Every structure is written in C-alpha cells, then in structure tokens.
Amino acid sequence: MPLDVLVVDDSAAIRKILQRVLVQTELPLGTILEAGDGLEAIERLKANNIGLVLSDINMPNMDGIELLSQMRQNPQWKSIPVVMITTEGSQQKVLEAVDLGASGYVRKPFTADQIKEKLSGIV
Amino acid sequence: MTREEMDLLVDRVVRSAIENVCGTMLGCPVEIGETTQIGYPLQESDGVVALIGMAGPWVGMGALTCKPDLACRLAGAFLLTEYETVNEEVLDAVAELANMVIGNLKVTIEEEVGEMGLSTPTTIFGASFCTKIGGSQEWTLIPVKVCDGDLLIQVCIVPNERSRSLQRVEMAGHMVTRI
Numbered sequence: 001m002p003l004d005v006l007v008v009d010d011s012a013a014i015r016k017i018l019q020r021v022l023v024q025t026e027l028p029l030g031t032i033l034e035a036g037d038g039l040e041a042i043e044r045l046k047a048n049n050i051g052l053v054l055s056d057i058n059m060p061n062m063d064g065i066e067l068l069s070q071m072r073q074n075p076q077w078k079s080i081p082v083v084m085i086t087t088e089g090s091q092q093k094v095l096e097a098v099d100l101g102a103s104g105y106v107r108k109p110f111t112a113d114q115i116k117e118k119l120s121g122i123v
Numbered sequence: 124m125t126r127e128e129m130d131l132l133v134d135r136v137v138r139s140a141i142e143n144v145c146g147t148m149l150g151c152p153v154e155i156g157e158t159t160q161i162g163y164p165l166q167e168s169d170g171v172v173a174l175i176g177m178a179g180p181w182v183g184m185g186a187l188t189c190k191p192d193l194a195c196r197l198a199g200a201f202l203l204t205e206y207e208t209v210n211e212e213v214l215d216a217v218a219e220l221a222n223m224v225i226g227n228l229k230v231t232i233e234e235e236v237g238e239m240g241l242s243t244p245t246t247i248f249g250a251s252f253c254t255k256i257g258g259s260q261e262w263t264l265i266p267v268k269v270c271d272g273d274l275l276i277q278v279c280i281v282p283n284e285r286s287r288s289l290q291r292v293e294m295a296g297h298m299v300t301r302i
Contacts, residue, residue, distance in 0.1 A: 010243060011215055011218065011219040011222070012211070012212065012215045013198070013201060013202060013212065013215045013216040013218075013219045014219055016202055016212075017148075017201070017202065020203070058222075058226075058241055058243065059243070060243055086226075087222060087223055087226025087227060087229075087230065087241075092238060108222075108223045108226065109143060109144045109147040109148045109223050110147065111147055
C-alpha cells in the first residue's frame with residue numbers, strides 16, 4: 001500500500017522541489033501533503049494517515065526537532081519514519097535528531113538521487 | 124580564532140557553498156570573482172536582497188543581492204518554471220538559495236567556534252532602497268556570475284562582544300518585505 005508523505009519546510013520552493021523529486025523516485029508513495037512548519041505538520045498528522053515525513057529543522061513556530069520529539073511521544077505517530085532535510089548539518093543537531101529517532105538525514109543542497117537513496121532504505 | 128582567520132574561512136566556505144548549491148540545485152556553472160572587503164556598511168540596491176542572521180560566539184549576517192531579472196532566472200532554474208516578474212515564489216527561491224549558502228557557512232563556523240544559531244531568511248524587493256547595518260565592521264564581498272547575471276554575496280561576522288552594533292538594521296526607501 002502506497003505511503004502518504006508529509007513534506008515540512010518553511011520554504012515553498014523546497015516543498016515544490018521535494019514534491020517533484022518524490023514523484024521522480026518511483027517509490028510506492030501515495031498523496032504528498034505539505035506543511036510550512038511543525039505546528040502545521042501536527043495538524044496534517046492529525047487529519048491524515050501519514051506514512052512518511054520529510055522535515056526541515058530550522059523553521060518558525062515549531063522547528064523540526066520539536067516536531068520529531070512530539071511525534072515520538074505520540075503512540076499513533078511514534079513509528080512513522082522521519083527524514084530530516086536541512087542545512088543544519090551540525091553534529092549536535094544530527095545527534096539530537098538521531099537520539100529522538102530520526103530515520104535519516106539529508107543535507108541541503110541535495111540531489112534527487114540522494115533523496116531516492118535515503119528513502120529506498122525506508123519505504 | 125582571529126578576524127583574519129575568520130575572513131579566510133568565510134571566503135573559502137562561501138565559494139565552495141555557492142558552487143555546490145548552483146551545481147546541485149540550479150544545474151548551472153558559476154564564475155566566482157575576486158573577494159573584496161569594504162569598511163562601510165551602506166549598500167544601495169534596486170533588486171532582491173535575502174538576509175540571514177547568525178548568532179553565537181560570533182555574530183553577523185549574510186546577504187545575497189541580485190537584480191530582478193536574475194532573481195527570476197535563478198528561481199526558474201531552481202523550480203523548473205519560467206518567471207517574468209518577481210513574485211512570492213521568486214522571493215522564496217532566492218531566500219532558500221541564501222539559506223543554503225549561509226547555512227553551510229554557519230555549519231562550518233560552528234566546527235571552529237561552537238554552536239551558532241541561524242535566523243530564517245528575510246527577503247527584500249524594491250526599486251530603490253538602502254540597507255545599513257549599524258557599526259563599522261568590515262564586510263566580505265564575493266561577486267558571482269551565474270545564469271547570465273551578477274549575484275553578490277556579502278558576509279559580515281564578528282566576535283560576539285562586538286555584536287551590539289550589528290543588531291540595528293536600518294532600511295530606507297520603497298520596499299516590499301517578506302519574512
């Protein structure tokens with residue numbers, strides 16, 4: 001069964017690029033939904049049956065680390081794979097995301113192949 | 124780390140980052156010009172400026188500046204769409220390019236001086252305006268030719284004890300701001 005995907009980034013440009021890249025991957029993905037920050041992402045998670053999340057870290061209102069933390073504390077969402085896609089490549093942020101259970105990490109700028117490779121091990 | 128060492132690091136990392144970003148996300152070659160330093164912070168502009176702040180043990184700002192037609196071409200290459208005028212998507216694309224270049228710089232600086240924070244980008248578009256950063260810090264200017272246009276990358280970063288004067292950003296003229 002195809003997984004519905006939630007793309008979370010405050011940049012509409014990045015959301016648009018990721019939508020295109022996800023379609024190109026030819027992975028078994030369903031509907032691709034978008035959110036501009038962690039708070040919007042929580043609303044999308046409540047209203048939809050999301051199977052995979054791709055999230056930026058540095059966002060207004062609620063950042064990607066807090067979103068990941070809240071997902072891992074919620075029994076309904078704690079097993080959903082979350083891939084962080086961000087310029088925040090610092091060791092501390094990576095370790096924080098890994099500690100919280102991030103499934104992977106891709107640093108911007110990225111290629112379509114990097115995204116596909118990362119998701120192939122998850123989907 | 125000294126100011127001179129930081130200036131060298133900024134120059135090296137920004138050059139590498141803009142090449143990487145343009146090659147990966149825009150699919151176009153870049154020609155990077157000679158780096159210069161300016162001691163005055165007043166910049167006159169008539170196009171698009173994307174500003175991103177950095178704060179931590181060192182504090183400062185990075186900016187990408189270009190004319191509207193180049194902003195449209197950059198966004199077009201980024202999003203595989205044609206743009207004839209600057210709109211929300213064009214401003215967002217330029218902001219994201221700035222985020223990737225300055226974000227990569229911030230990550231490298233962190234490895235040298237400790238944890239740094241990065242603001243979300245602010246994009247300004249207008250016909251005639253000035254941006255002024257308080258104080259008299261030197262800015263590193265790196266000119267880049269990309270997509271048949273001139274892009275200017277500007278970075279100012281100083282040790283945190285001198286950060287107060289960087290907090291005040293004065294802008295005058297007609298502008299549209301998106302945060």
